[in-house]
Amino acid sequence: MLLLGTVTSAELIAPDLTPDRLLLRLFHEEGVRVFTPLELSFACRCSRTRVETMLRRFPPEDFEDMKQADGGLVVTCEFCNERYGFNDAELAQLQPRLRH
Numbered sequence: 001m002l003l004l005g006t007v008t009s010a011e012l013i014a015p016d017l018t019p020d021r022l023l024l025r026l027f028h029e030e031g032v033r034v035f036t037p038l039e040l041s042f043a044c045r046c047s048r049t050r051v052e053t054m055l056r057r058f059p060p061e062d063f064e065d066m067k068q069a070d071g072g073l074v075v076t077c078e079f080c081n082e083r084y085g086f087n088d089a090e091l092a093q094l095q096p097r098l099r100h
């Protein structure tokens with residue numbers, strides 16, 4: 001971190017000083033290894049099947065608080081905001097002991 005503190009603003013924005021060269025300039029004595037950059041992309045592993053598996057694990061009594069006025073329920077993935085809706089009949093298949 002001490003070495004990193006010696007970098008000037010001019011060096012950070014110098015067009016001819018690539019990040020790799022800056023790293024080598026600062027840390028050549030430590031040994032620098034730069035990995036191939038990976039492109040990042042957002043992806044969520046949620047699926048309707050996963051949500052169904054999760055809903056099957058709930059005790060039937062817990063559904064009373066989760067169900068909406070029409071008897072269905074909506075599960076929203078907190079990672080990607082995808083919404084999975086289940087109507088009364090679909091819930092009955094997932095939870096045969098559920099009261100209707």
Ligand SMILES: [Zn+2]
Binds near residue numbers: 044047077078080
């Ligand atoms: Zn998701």
